[in-house]
Amino acid sequence: MNIRDFLTSKVQQAMLASGVPFQHQPLVAPSRKAGFGDYQANGAMGAAKAMGTNPRELAQKILEQLELQGIAEKLEVAGPGFINIHLDKAWLGEQLAQAQQDPRLGIAPVAQPDTLVVDYSGPNLAKEMHVGHLRSTIIGDALARLLAFQGHNVIRQNHVGDWGTQFGMLIAELEEQLGAEREASLALQDLEAFYQQAKQHFDRDPEFANKAREYVVKLQSGDPAVLDLWREFTRISLTHSTEIYEQLNVLLTDADVRGESAYNDDLAPLVAELEQKGLAVEDQGAKVVFLEELADKDGNPSPVLIQKHDGGYLYATTDLAALRYRAQTLGARRILYFIDARQSLHMQQVFTLARIAKLVPDDVSLEHHAFGTMMGADGKPFKTRTGGTVKLAQLLDEAVQRATALVAEKNPDLSTEERADIGRKVGLGAVKYADLSKTRTHDYVFNWDTMLSFEGNTAPYLQYAYTRVQSIFRRADTDPNTLEGAIFLDSEAEHALALKLLQMSEVLDQMARDAFPHLLCNYLYDVASLYMRFYEACPVLRSDVSPELRTSRLRLCHLVARTLATGLDLLGIEVMERM
Numbered sequence: 001m002n003i004r005d006f007l008t009s010k011v012q013q014a015m016l017a018s019g020v021p022f023q024h025q026p027l028v029a030p031s032r033k034a035g036f037g038d039y040q041a042n043g044a045m046g047a048a049k050a051m052g053t054n055p056r057e058l059a060q061k062i063l064e065q066l067e068l069q070g071i072a073e074k075l076e077v078a079g080p081g082f083i084n085i086h087l088d089k090a091w092l093g094e095q096l097a098q099a100q101q102d103p104r105l106g107i108a109p110v111a112q113p114d115t116l117v118v119d120y121s122g123p124n125l126a127k128e129m130h131v132g133h134l135r136s137t138i139i140g141d142a143l144a145r146l147l148a149f150q151g152h153n154v155i156r157q158n159h160v161g162d163w164g165t166q167f168g169m170l171i172a173e174l175e176e177q178l179g180a181e182r183e184a185s186l187a188l189q190d191l192e193a194f195y196q197q198a199k200q201h202f203d204r205d206p207e208f209a210n211k212a213r214e215y216v217v218k219l220q221s222g223d224p225a226v227l228d229l230w231r232e233f234t235r236i237s238l239t240h241s242t243e244i245y246e247q248l249n250v251l252l253t254d255a256d257v258r259g260e261s262a263y264n265d266d267l268a269p270l271v272a273e274l275e276q277k278g279l280a281v282e283d284q285g286a287k288v289v290f291l292e293e294l295a296d297k298d299g300n301p302s303p304v305l306i307q308k309h310d311g312g313y314l315y316a317t318t319d320l321a322a323l324r325y326r327a328q329t330l331g332a333r334r335i336l337y338f339i340d341a342r343q344s345l346h347m348q349q350v351f352t353l354a355r356i357a358k359l360v361p362d363d364v365s366l367e368h369h370a371f372g373t374m375m376g377a378d379g380k381p382f383k384t385r386t387g388g389t390v391k392l393a394q395l396l397d398e399a400v401q402r403a404t405a406l407v408a409e410k411n412p413d414l415s416t417e418e419r420a421d422i423g424r425k426v427g428l429g430a431v432k433y434a435d436l437s438k439t440r441t442h443d444y445v446f447n448w449d450t451m452l453s454f455e456g457n458t459a460p461y462l463q464y465a466y467t468r469v470q471s472i473f474r475r476a477d478t479d480p481n482t483l484e485g486a487i488f489l490d491s492e493a494e495h496a497l498a499l500k501l502l503q504m505s506e507v508l509d510q511m512a513r514d515a516f517p518h519l520l521c522n523y524l525y526d527v528a529s530l531y532m533r534f535y536e537a538c539p540v541l542r543s544d545v546s547p548e549l550r551t552s553r554l555r556l557c558h559l560v561a562r563t564l565a566t567g568l569d570l571l572g573i574e575v576m577e578r579m
């Protein structure tokens with residue numbers, strides 16, 4: 001249990017013992033100002049108001065019932081009825097000492113692990129991955145990593161777009177190019193160019209266009225030869241995505257792919273079921289569900305098209321089938337979608353319909369964690385100079401190139417291999433962190449200079465902070481894993497750093513709940529900043545520092561390094577020993 005939850009339960013007990021009705025919350029939070037203790041309980045004021053008593057007197061009564069012997073060294077009522085909790089330094093030191101030895105940094109796994117599905121990335125296999133896929137891929141991956149760290153059974157689902165009419169055109173083109181003795185992997189080396197070729201071919205050659213349409217029908221009816229071509233196409237396209245995942249240090253593998261086509265056989269029965277349940281109705285030859293639940297302000301229900309008049313199914317139909325599979329077959333208790341905010345209505349419709357059609361049990365949590373758009377310097381969606389979409393592979397290469405040049409400039413003594421390795425970690429880390437550190441729901445402006453800066457809330461700053469801490473152990477010629485002895489927190493800088501280090505699990509719990517990675521980014525930035533302050537104020541290796549104090553401070557340093565490395569790892573960002 002984290003400190004905040006622990007104190008909350010203690011204050012709750014004290015409130016009950018003071019006659020406060022149970023519905024009043026203790027409202028424990030870290031204190032915002034120095035001098036007001038480490039945590040504050042702010043619940044007495046609201047409770048007193050409801051009970052018609054004096055808030056300071058009630059706070060005093062609660063304080064007297066608070067059982068925090070050995071944990072808090074001072075409790076006081078402040079202002080209109082805050083309870084300030086000053087934690088005991090020896091107790092804090094013990095918590096830190098335990099955390100420093102613990103591979104999990106003292107963060108216990110959740111008491112009740114659940115099966116959770118995280119839906120992220122989901123590129124369309126007809127095309128190459130572009131910058132529009134970046135946010136879903138990295139934010140979703142951070143959450144998948146965190147939830148697994150917490151001990152949950154996380155099932156990643158890469159809902160790739162691998163079905164639809166455009167594949168008729170693409171495989172017809174592939175067949176022709178293969179007939180001209182090109183290898184499939186060669187023909188599809190540049191998916192974007194291939195798509196353009198197919199499109200032009202389609203527009204200029206009516207015979208080819210007919211064949212493409214025919215192939216759509218053959219694909220849908222399961223023609224073996226056409227299916228083989230489709231399989232070849234999607235297989236190769238997927239290897240492009242897999243390369244990006246590997247480069248990006250994203251966990252997704254081929255085993256996580258369950259694309260739209262995986263649900264083909266479920267769609268007809270699903271539509272039939274929705275008709276049987278009286279939800280889907282025929283409308284101009286198509287099948288539609290009209291959702292009263294999402295009616296507009298004039299009372300018009302929100303229409304969800306689930307089958308077109310020509311028999312084809314839609315994005316929503318597939319998502320409904322996927323939702324049922326995830327809840328019923330995979331047994332997910334929470335299903336988290338990381339998809340662009342522009343698909344909010346779609347997700348709302350799918351969730352609402354799934355609920356009323358009882359495709360998922362009522363207590364399964366369905367969550368669309370939407371995000372804004374990545375913008376260019378001009379405040380418009382990020383594009384190439386000529387206005388085209390930016391390929392993800394190119395963007396990542398540029399990040400690595402820029403970072404490598406920067407690293408070489410800062411440290412000319414690095415070997416070629418070291419420079420390449422550091423450049424890669426810094427470049428990709430910068431791109432990922434720039435995204436993760438912004439409030440997810442907002443648009444954000446992509447800017448090379450700020451993301452690659454070694455100052456401010458950036459990946460390079462945190463990676464550099466990590467190397468600085470690590471250099472202490474080299475200078476001290478000590479293996480920090482073998483350090484033993486008490487941790488002393490007598491100075492203000494040590495105390496502030498210590499408290500921050502012990503708050504990681506609070507931050508992780510909140511991030512897991514709200515799916516906001518920027519909370520962890522801000523936390524890591526705070527840790528690094530408090531470390532810098534500590535480092536200025538508290539000498540570690542100086543000769544006048546006693547051996548006990550030196551050990552204490554080295555242990556604190558070690559926990560800082562491990563907190564930074566663990567936090568960055570949960571964000572999918574690598575650290576290095578020097579840079």
Ligand code: ARG
Pocket residue numbers: 119121122123124159160161319322337339
């Ligand atoms: N393929 C979709 C797109 O590119 C994203 C898929 C998201 N996941 C889902 N279950 N709909 O927009």
